[in-house]
Amino acid sequence: MAIFLSENFLPVSLKIIMKRNFFIAFEGLDGSGKSTQVKLLAEKFKAKGIKIHTTSEPTNSRIGLIIKDIFKHKMEADHRTIAALYAADRLDHLTNKTDGILKKMEEGYHVITDRYYFSSYAYHGVHMDMDWVIQANSLSADLLRPDLNVYIDTSPEISMKRLNRGRNSIELYETIENLKHVREKYFEAFEMLREKERVFITDGNRSADEISSDIWQEVSRIVEFENTLQ
Numbered sequence: 001m002a003i004f005l006s007e008n009f010l011p012v013s014l015k016i017i018m019k020r021n022f023f024i025a026f027e028g029l030d031g032s033g034k035s036t037q038v039k040l041l042a043e044k045f046k047a048k049g050i051k052i053h054t055t056s057e058p059t060n061s062r063i064g065l066i067i068k069d070i071f072k073h074k075m076e077a078d079h080r081t082i083a084a085l086y087a088a089d090r091l092d093h094l095t096n097k098t099d100g101i102l103k104k105m106e107e108g109y110h111v112i113t114d115r116y117y118f119s120s121y122a123y124h125g126v127h128m129d130m131d132w133v134i135q136a137n138s139l140s141a142d143l144l145r146p147d148l149n150v151y152i153d154t155s156p157e158i159s160m161k162r163l164n165r166g167r168n169s170i171e172l173y174e175t176i177e178n179l180k181h182v183r184e185k186y187f188e189a190f191e192m193l194r195e196k197e198r199v200f201i202t203d204g205n206r207s208a209d210e211i212s213s214d215i216w217q218e219v220s221r222i223v224e225f226e227n228t229l230q
């Protein structure tokens, strides 16, 4: 089952004729299946001969590695500091000259990212004023707004079950209570930004193949593939 937000944001024809390369951001709780779905979507594009670059946040830049160290409890930081680090990592993710998203798009790649600014709104919005987080990320939003944000909606219980199966350690943010709050904050952010952002919410409590078909249907609905073939 799929829920569509920002329906009035879509053009009358319902399809975007892509004048530039597209940018899709995957969102969801840890363990919702984002990286699985990024991979499946990228395979579908590649099968059509479309050049795809997949990426994720936090990145492996120096800033991203600081964030990862905080998750692994190798260093401590206040939530406000973490939120600011994410905003900086995201700007570097967009602008760095080696493999930044904007550079990749200039090189003719379409880009799919596992997490973008909605992750910050939701995860940091639990601990601090969401408006501040949105403001702190406004430079990224001005540089590149996703053509589509895909939210894989899983219950915290299912996310936790998947995480426990797939990983050895539970990271800082991954407790059921926290995930419940994060999910609420995601929906609060979608509502707050419904005029600006295109968000597709898909029921993530299903098999990976079912979710993937649902996402593919939505992406096909809004992207004119003929114009994106390289």
Ligand code: ADP
Binding pocket: 028, 029, 030, 031, 032, 033, 034, 035, 036, 037, 162, 163, 165, 166, 204, 205, 206, 207, 208, 209, 211
């Ligand atoms: P995320 O990137 O959102 O943290 P992953 O894609 O890494 O999530 O998935 C977490 C775990 O759940 C992995 O072991 C993955 O194989 C498994 N998984 C992913 N999608 C599904 C699904 N729809 N049903 C069951 N297990 C899944």
